[in-house]
Amino acid sequence: MSQNRRQFLNTLAVSAGAAVLSEAARAEQSAAPFPLSCNQYSWITFYARDGKDWGKDPDASLAEFASTGLKAYEPAFNNADEVPKLLPVLKKYRLAMPSVYVNTALHEAEESAKSIESVLAIADALKAADTKIIVTNPSPIQWGSDKNKSDEQLTRQAQNLDKLGAELKKRGMTLAYHTHDVELRAAAREFHHMLLATDPKNVSLCLDVHWVYRGSGNSQVALFDIVKLYGKRIAELHLRQSKGGIWQETFTEGDIDYPGLAHALDGLGVKPHLVLEQCLEKTSPKTMDGVQAHKEDLVYVKKVFGA
Template structure:
């Protein structure tokens, strides 16, 4: 599914009107709001199952999104122009955007330079939205392959990740490192090096709970060990649940003990931004649509995290 995610993010350009955002009060108020958010990718998977395209008409899509009661949206951006097009629709639907997801390629110097330029342009375009967290999952050598990065490439990637985080910090934003399952291969050396070789003041962690669980062989032991090791760096959680290893339609009880995770973070006095990403895969149940599912998601999030 990580391949599908990347393909979706690379092709799902934000299609909306390019009106200029003029309501300064709406924009200024966003910086203080960190309600439970939802990533666009979960909606992409629900729409795809119905033969629909999430990006085809963003006004219609965000109308359905807002009907769930979710107040915050985490989209993915490839270009700064996409930000400008989305802002008027967020205003229209009274959605805030505390965090966004961006694509980067950081393990080769020439590609990294282009990625940093692109992300910083996106960050500058986000200023009217009051966005505070930029999440990135650096590209692997090739999506879907078993090839791991060399030590030299890992060192280059960590250097560029730290540099990007430092530049975003100057803009009042935090960089959150995200992983899929790829980074957990080979003794999780890529995952650990990105955190051990970067400055915590520059690079925080977006813990994608289920990808860490799945990437470590469906292991809660590994998941909770990572929380023990890096819990203080967790600034955001991506929330997904499975049963018998299969992603479910709704966020609820299942393979991962989320109440335990919530308690661990509370004990660390860590209050991450919560982002729903309850996606579908081929073997997921098929009993409801995206609006119905996300309404149920919100009930369990509030129960577990007390928000």
């Protein structure tokens, strides 16, 4: 009997250990792949409202950034020379850089070659930072113009996007396609073609939630349809909220059902990199500075996504 009892207790101990391991494994699976980041553009808009220049003193700017409790930063780079200038400041404030934003022009042959070369040089410079995601929004024909790209230009752009993604993949990086509202014009032909004409192994999606919402006429139906269509390709989310169509100072409850979005992504088994980009526009409220606003952002992100 005592032997059976010992065997029984041993079985319980093993089972309990397995349960703990199972819970730990589930926690690991449910965790986001990278720490919550914040894009530099939101800070640019807060600084500009107060008559300040975010890029003038990177040390002072990132000191304020780090004071909010944010642990990761998503900057924008125009060329590879900018990367080594930023790395020491990030190290000083213990900020990770899991993703970066780069500009590209991919719809014309000559510009495309230069853009691809530039992005790959930036990627090589980022090796020391262990950056894993490069986000790009291929430029329109002209910013602020209502002119759409031709079918030939869209075909070329998709080919170049796929080519760039394949090269970044060789470097252990993911290319994430980003949009503003322009790509949602004309039956969203540019947006859909970039995803349908590229290999998912080479090109992922950075879903800028509010630009998709705004670009589709403030339609949550369109936003969630895009998640249904391309949700498995979402590597990153840009998080912004509005009320009555106006960007707010903080990421909080508003026009977009972010809890519903989090639930939809969970249902797909997708855990994208989360990047705050709670920007200001002319009609945004003015009740707090950037530090306070971003501290409040962290509270709501944790509530919705558990980050």
